[in-house]
Every structure is written in structure tokens, then in C-alpha cells.
Amino acid sequence: MSSTIRDHNVPDHIATLISKPLLVELFTEELPPKALNKLGQAFAQGMRDGLAAHGLLDANCELSTFATPRRLAVRLTAVLSQAPQQSFSEKLMPVKIGLDDSGAGTPALLKKLASKGWEKIDLNTLARESDGKQDYLVLRGEAAGAKLGEVLQAVIESALAGLPIPKVMKYQLADGLTSVKFVRPAHALVTLFGQDIVPATILGLQAGRTTYGHRFLHPGSIDIKDANTYEDQLARQGHVLASFEARRNDIAKQLQTESERLGTTLSDDPAVAALLDEVTALVESPKVYVGAFEERFLTVPQECLILTMRLNQKYFPLFDPVSGKLTNQFLIVSNMPTAQPEAIIQGNERVVRPRLADAEFFYQTDRKTPLAERVATLGNIVYHNKLGSQLQRVDRVRQISAWIAHALNIDPTAADRAALLAKADLTTNMVGEFPELQGIMGAYYARGDGEATEVVDALHTQYRIRFDTPIHQEQLASAILFMADRAETLTGIWGIGLAPTGERDPFGLRRAALGLISAFEQLTAGGFLRINEHGSMTLDGLLQAAAKSFAVGTLTDSTVAEVNAFVIERLRNSLIQQFDRDAVEAVLALSPALHQIPARVKAVTAFMQLPAATSLAAANKRISNLLKKADQTTTSVDPSLLTDPAEINLAGIVDKLRPVATEQVTAGDYEAAMQTLAQAREPVDAFFTEVMVMADELAVRNNRLALLANLHGLMNQVADLSKLVTT
The missing domain is CATH 3.30.70 (Alpha-Beta Plaits)
Structure with missing residues (x-):
């Protein structure tokens, strides 16, 4: 147009x-x-x-x-x-400064106009505006648009x-x-x-x-x-596909066509998409060719071969669609489309062969030394100059693992063995070449050494980001190592003054905190942490145990409290993406055990949909304010001082509902407890409508405040309902 x-x-x-x-x-x-x-x-x-x-x-x-x-x-x-021309309005200066007594322009005004190229302007065309204190000269007009x-x-x-x-x-x-x-x-x-x-x-x-x-x-x-x-x-003319998106789509289509022709798949690994972006940025005229390597290399753990092909050569490994196992074929994205690609294919095959041979050599050499024999050499690897060696770190993780196993009342043997071997693969040739394979190679070597399946699995999954499914019996060693490692990292790195700042988080403490949260959630989902239990397996208890594993004087005195608050803040940020912020804040205000928080938030969210919610939340806030002002501490109610029908009725409903709600909270049935609380709406509304709490007679006033203190306790067993009042 x-x-x-x-x-x-x-x-x-x-x-x-x-x-x-x-x-x-x-x-x-x-x-x-x-x-x-x-x-x-x-x-x-x-x-x-x-x-x-x-x-x-x-x-x-x-x-x-x-x-x-x-x-x-x-x-x-x-x-x-x-x-197009633009209308403009510019305030120049106060009238008393810009015009003299005769109405002529002062030197100050004339200089101002000249500096802007407006020296020929008719001063009579200047408008006047007041800012409430004095009048200003204002120039309005049309300015030519930018060229x-x-x-x-x-x-x-x-x-x-x-x-x-x-x-x-x-x-x-x-x-x-x-x-x-x-x-x-x-x-x-x-x-x-x-x-x-x-x-x-x-x-x-x-x-x-x-x-x-x-x-x-x-x-x-x-x-x-x-x-x-x-x-x-x-x-x-130029043989250049200029659009990044069009070039990416073209490569993706070629890759898919070739993999289907060969009866293979590219896999659904997120690394495939990242590699596709990278090769799109490396070619201007893309053409996909098929390469292959000797099948003997498939005896090497496939992660090693996959990584070297993707990372070093920018190739797309191909997999069997049924077993998911790596094949000996791969796809090359070339910048040279040609009808005779043999030289290109053979050249790439020659290049990848030494890489795969290196991986084979590293693997075979590493297997000659059992992981357990490598642990001592971790003393030569610095973890952090303020936190000692990797061997000292292993000792700390073992201590924390033992505490977790005791808190969960399970046999610590497998978890301790996993913690002992967890960092041993840092000394291997393969991990030295490919740091991305930490844990993965440890698991391969541990399996070759005849270690227990639980230990192998723990080594393999120790660097996962989070637990996404309920933890079962056979995963307990994995969960313990996962939690111990993150607790050690959080307390150690934070305690030496390296807390995240702004977007910078070089030690991944935010991710570690989210990982811990996921472990608590999935231990609960798996039945190893019960909602109705307040045992020693708490976030604070875990962080205290982690802090004790460090030498005296290593960490600051406030480390545990600060890390605890940091983890809870990560949980808060996560929950407010899923639930009403007020519900989250209401639960966190009571500082419950971490594994109880999601269930409490769900219960409060459901409660907020009930007709009684708004009224009870407002009453709760009013009660909180009254109790604070009166400095009320006693909850002992004298029935003989209850004279108004509304307060007698409220006392009766509190006595009736309190044991029921308390039992439900103790059982971890928070939604039922909130439903029980909703039954108090009408008596509470009637009380505040008909009863003067701050009665002139001191004994009556204190008795009514004690009644409200009882009601306050009933109301806030799951969450602080006053937080649900937004105004």
C-alpha cells in the first residue's frame, strides 16, 4: 500500500x-x-x-x-x-523573562529562538500557558518529518x-x-x-x-x-538461502527425509534442535549426505559417540526406531550441494574416525582402573580453593547422605557407596575429554565394576535437573545422592559468599534449589515423606546437616537461614505460576514443612472458591488486628461470661469444629479441614454484627478476646487466612 x-x-x-x-x-x-x-x-x-x-x-x-x-x-x-509533518509544542521560558514591559522580545528569548532556527518567528504567534504559578511562552507549530x-x-x-x-x-x-x-x-x-x-x-x-x-x-x-x-x-545467482528460518526448515526436511529413507530416527533429544540451529548458522546452501563408521565402535558407550559426533563434528547421529540404540550411520549437513558427493562423504568419514577411535581408547583405558581405586586421587582435584578438594567434597556428601538415610529410616549402604563413587569419574580420560559425560561415564564404569544396580542408577542420574515422577524404593539411593549433592553445593557455595546476584548464577544455585524442591515433592508422592508427619526430614534439618559437614569457620553463621529462605523463595516463584498468589502467601506465612506446602496451597485455592472464603478471611484479619492491639495471649474462655446469644453460638461452633479440623490437619487432609472451617461463616458473621468485642467490663472484654483467639487458632491451621484479604 x-x-x-x-x-x-x-x-x-x-x-x-x-x-x-x-x-x-x-x-x-x-x-x-x-x-x-x-x-x-x-x-x-x-x-x-x-x-x-x-x-x-x-x-x-x-x-x-x-x-x-x-x-x-x-x-x-x-x-x-x-x-509526515508532526505537530509540536515547546515551552520556551516564563513570560516575564521572555518579554520586556513593552512586549518586545528580550535578548534571552531571541537567543533561545535563534538557537533553534526560529529567529524569524512572529512573537505575537507565541501562545501563553500557566503552570499554576506563572505564565510561560509556548511555541506551537508543524515540523517537517524526518527524512x-x-x-x-x-x-x-x-x-x-x-x-x-x-x-x-x-x-x-x-x-x-x-x-x-x-x-x-x-x-x-x-x-x-x-x-x-x-x-x-x-x-x-x-x-x-x-x-x-x-x-x-x-x-x-x-x-x-x-x-x-x-x-x-x-x-x-549466489546459491545462498538467505532466510535463517527457511534454511533451517530446509535442513530439517532433508534430515527427516534421509532418516526415514534409512529406516532410522534422529531421536527426540533436545540436543537435536540445538544442533539444527547451529548447523543452520554454518551453511548458506545446505545439502544433507549420509556417512557411516565401523560397527566395532558401537561397543563404546553410545553417549560418547553421540557427543563427539554432535559436539566436534556437527553430525546428526541416527538411531534404531525400535530399540533407540545408536546405529553406525550419521547425517552430514554440507555447504556444498553436488551430484557427486562421494569425496565430501569420504572426507567426513575420515575425519570422524580418529575421534571415535579416541573415544574407544579412552573407554578401554579407563576400564582398567576400578572407580573405587580412583577415589583417593580426587584429593588432587580442587573443588574450590575455600572448600577444599573433590575428595573433601565427597566426604561431606557422604555425611549428608547418611543423615538423609537416617531421617528417612532406610538402609544407608547403597547411598553411601554412591556418594563415595559419585565424583570418581572426574579422574577418567573420557570425562577429561568430555566433561558433559560426568555421571554417565561413572555409571558405565560402575556397572563394569559390578556395583549394585541402585549405585549405578544413582551415579547416572546425579546430574539430572529435577525429579519429575514419584520416587520408588529402587530410586532411594539416587534421591539421597541427588539431595546430598545439592545441599552441599547450596550451603558451601552460599556460605563462602558466592550467592547468586541478579541474573548471574555461575554455580547453578537456583537450579540446585529447584532440584531439592522436586526431590521433596517426589519423596512425598512416593510415600517416603508423609503429609501428616513432621519428622526430621525437613529442609531446615537437611541444611543444618549439610552445614555441619563443613569445617568450623568455613561458612557464615547465617548460611542455613539464608539458604532456607532462598529455597523457599524459589518454591514461591514456582507456585505462583500455578496458583493464586494470595493462596501461596497465606500458606508460606505459617512456614510449614516444605513437603506440605503444595498440598496446603491446593487446599487454600479450593477454599477460595467457597462462598464463605471472603467473609472468613476478612474476619480473620480483623481478629488478628484485635489480638495484636489487645496483646492477647490467653485462650481460656469462661462460659459464665458468655451472655450474648451470638457469642454463645460462636463458642459452641468453635468447640465443635476445632477437634474435627485439628484431626483433619494432623491427617494431612487440608482440603477437608478448610471445608470444616467454612461451616463457621454464619456464626462468625453474626458475632461481629451483634457483639461488641471491646466491652467496657474488662473481664467480658478479655473473655471475648480469648474466644477470638480460639477462633483464630481454628482458622489458621492450614494457612494464614488474613493474607487472602487483598485490600
Whole structure:
């Protein structure tokens, strides 16, 4: 759609201009692949925002983003050559300062107007406005809109400055004197408004229409005819698929086609999507080929082979769709489409073979030394200079594991063995080469050493993020090691002053806290922590045990309290994503055992849907305020002092409901307890309507306050209901 704008430099009868597409491309050396998509998106958004701020975008303008290994580009379909006129109003100065007694402009006013190019303005056209204290001179008028040719360079510079660049490079321009900074050296700049070049100088480059195609298939220059022909010209002439999204979709389709043809699958591992993003950023003209390696390598744990293929070679391993086992075939995403790919395939197979041979050698060499014999050498590996070696850490985790096993009243043998061996694989060749395989390799080696299944499973899952399903008997060693490891990390790292700050959390304490929370939840779901029990297996008890495992003086005195609050805050943030914030705050106000909190929140959430909820919550808040002001401590009620029918009725309902609700809370049936409480609504409403609590007679007043204290105790067994009152 076209838009008509006014050009104030030409007569009215020829002052109509239409909007046109705008293309901006910066051609560079290879950009960081893992950052490319974000860079492309940020550049496009920065250009859109910058042009919009100047009023240069047509209402129907659409945005296209382009990002390849050697270019960032954006096309906006409808950009104005000049923005429409803008009404403005500017407060100049107080009238008494701007005008003299005769009404003429003072030097101060004339200087102000001249500085803005308004020296020829008729002073009689200045408006006057009062701010309530004095009158001001105000200039109102119409200002010419921004011109694309005058602001585009600044918009591009601003968009580039706002890019999330991982690391900036400083390089010299062709003159050998001037230095500029960017993520990678830039070699060409295209700025086309329709067919016309918009003058600009960016990173020492003069804007033009020349770009370059595929590094090998079309290394020469390409002159872009028009902003709208950019994508098509790069594809046809340059052998470049410029759109990151289109290129990603093309690769994904090719991968899927080839894997289905071979009767295999790519697997549903999230790493596949991450690798797809990365290879999309490495190629401009993608073509998928099939490679293979010798089947003998499949005797190596498949995680090792998968990791080296994905991480080092950017290959896509293929799996048997039935067993899920790794096959000896893989897919290569090449930047060279050709009808004769044999050389490419063979070259990649030659490259991957030594990698797999290394993995095979590491595995076979590592197996010669049992994990248990490796534990002592952990004393040579520093965990943290303030917390000692990995061996000292192992000793702490074993102590914490023993405490957890005792608190859960289970045999500690398997958990202790798992804790002893947990970090032993840090000394292996395989983990030295691939740190990502910590725990996984430990499990393989432990199985080879004949360790118990519970121990092997604990080693394999110790680095999982969270428990997502109820914990069963055979998973107890895994859960204990998981919790002990995180408790040790949280108290140790926090206690030496390395708590998370802002978004920085280099030791993963937030994740550790969420992991602990999940373990408590799933131990409860599995029946090892009962809602109605207040045993020693509490968050505070666990953190206290963890703190005692450190040498005296290592941690600060407030470590346990601070870490406890930190974990509860993580739980709060998690729960308010699922439940009403007031319900969460009402439960947390009572500081119940961590494993009880979710059930209590669910009960309060259900209670809030009842007709009685609003009235009882308001009454509870009123009672809290009365008891605080009266400094009431006694709950002993004298029946002989109950004279008003409403207070007699309330006393009766409290006596009736309190044992029922208390028994329900003790049994962990929080929803039933809240339902029981709801029966008190009418007596409570009647009491506050008909009874004067603060009676003149002291004995009567204290007796009524004692009655309310009893009611308060009944009301707040599951949560502090006063927190449900939002006003």
C-alpha cells in the first residue's frame, strides 16, 4: 500500500512520494554460529524500532529477517522517504523573562529562538500557558518529518550497537590507520530504498548495492537490483538461502527425509534442535549426505559417540526406531550441494574416525582402573580453593547422605557407596575429554565394576535437573545422592559468599534449589515423606546437616537461614505460576514443612472458591488486628461470661469444629479441614454484627478476646487466612 507524504523542499503540486521497500545488508566474515539467529533477529528489530521512532514506517509495513554465516540483513516492505509533518509544542521560558514591559522580545528569548532556527518567528504567534504559578511562552507549530536519507545511518548504527554480540573484535580498515569494532570484520554494505541507494557510511563502508554469494559456488559480486529482488537474486545467482528460518526448515526436511529413507530416527533429544540451529548458522546452501563408521565402535558407550559426533563434528547421529540404540550411520549437513558427493562423504568419514577411535581408547583405558581405586586421587582435584578438594567434597556428601538415610529410616549402604563413587569419574580420560559425560561415564564404569544396580542408577542420574515422577524404593539411593549433592553445593557455595546476584548464577544455585524442591515433592508422592508427619526430614534439618559437614569457620553463621529462605523463595516463584498468589502467601506465612506446602496451597485455592472464603478471611484479619492491639495471649474462655446469644453460638461452633479440623490437619487432609472451617461463616458473621468485642467490663472484654483467639487458632491451621484479604 502506498502512502502520501509532504516534501517541504518542493512545491505542493509535485510533493507526493510513495513508500518503498528498504533493504539493509551488512556483509561480513563468518559470524559466531551459536549467536547468529539472535544477531539477525536483534538487527531486524533494531532497524524496525529505529525507523518507527522517526515515523518512517507505513502502517502496513512488514519485516523480513535474513541471517547467514556471512551476512545480517533486513527488508521492510513499506518505508517512507520522509515522515509526515508532526505537530509540536515547546515551552520556551516564563513570560516575564521572555518579554520586556513593552512586549518586545528580550535578548534571552531571541537567543533561545535563534538557537533553534526560529529567529524569524512572529512573537505575537507565541501562545501563553500557566503552570499554576506563572505564565510561560509556548511555541506551537508543524515540523517537517524526518527524512530517510538523513537518519538511516544513525538508525543502522543504533541497531548494530544494540546487537547481543558475544565478543567484539577490533580491526583496521583498508586505509591501515582507522580501527573499528564489530563482532567480525565487515566488507560490504547494501542500503536500497526500492532501486535507489541511500547514502550511508557504516564501519568504514560506503553503502552500495553490491553483495557476495556462496563462498565457493559464487565467490564473485552480485549487484542487487531492487530491495524486493534480494532474496531471489541471492538464491539464483549466489546459491545462498538467505532466510535463517527457511534454511533451517530446509535442513530439517532433508534430515527427516534421509532418516526415514534409512529406516532410522534422529531421536527426540533436545540436543537435536540445538544442533539444527547451529548447523543452520554454518551453511548458506545446505545439502544433507549420509556417512557411516565401523560397527566395532558401537561397543563404546553410545553417549560418547553421540557427543563427539554432535559436539566436534556437527553430525546428526541416527538411531534404531525400535530399540533407540545408536546405529553406525550419521547425517552430514554440507555447504556444498553436488551430484557427486562421494569425496565430501569420504572426507567426513575420515575425519570422524580418529575421534571415535579416541573415544574407544579412552573407554578401554579407563576400564582398567576400578572407580573405587580412583577415589583417593580426587584429593588432587580442587573443588574450590575455600572448600577444599573433590575428595573433601565427597566426604561431606557422604555425611549428608547418611543423615538423609537416617531421617528417612532406610538402609544407608547403597547411598553411601554412591556418594563415595559419585565424583570418581572426574579422574577418567573420557570425562577429561568430555566433561558433559560426568555421571554417565561413572555409571558405565560402575556397572563394569559390578556395583549394585541402585549405585549405578544413582551415579547416572546425579546430574539430572529435577525429579519429575514419584520416587520408588529402587530410586532411594539416587534421591539421597541427588539431595546430598545439592545441599552441599547450596550451603558451601552460599556460605563462602558466592550467592547468586541478579541474573548471574555461575554455580547453578537456583537450579540446585529447584532440584531439592522436586526431590521433596517426589519423596512425598512416593510415600517416603508423609503429609501428616513432621519428622526430621525437613529442609531446615537437611541444611543444618549439610552445614555441619563443613569445617568450623568455613561458612557464615547465617548460611542455613539464608539458604532456607532462598529455597523457599524459589518454591514461591514456582507456585505462583500455578496458583493464586494470595493462596501461596497465606500458606508460606505459617512456614510449614516444605513437603506440605503444595498440598496446603491446593487446599487454600479450593477454599477460595467457597462462598464463605471472603467473609472468613476478612474476619480473620480483623481478629488478628484485635489480638495484636489487645496483646492477647490467653485462650481460656469462661462460659459464665458468655451472655450474648451470638457469642454463645460462636463458642459452641468453635468447640465443635476445632477437634474435627485439628484431626483433619494432623491427617494431612487440608482440603477437608478448610471445608470444616467454612461451616463457621454464619456464626462468625453474626458475632461481629451483634457483639461488641471491646466491652467496657474488662473481664467480658478479655473473655471475648480469648474466644477470638480460639477462633483464630481454628482458622489458621492450614494457612494464614488474613493474607487472602487483598485490600
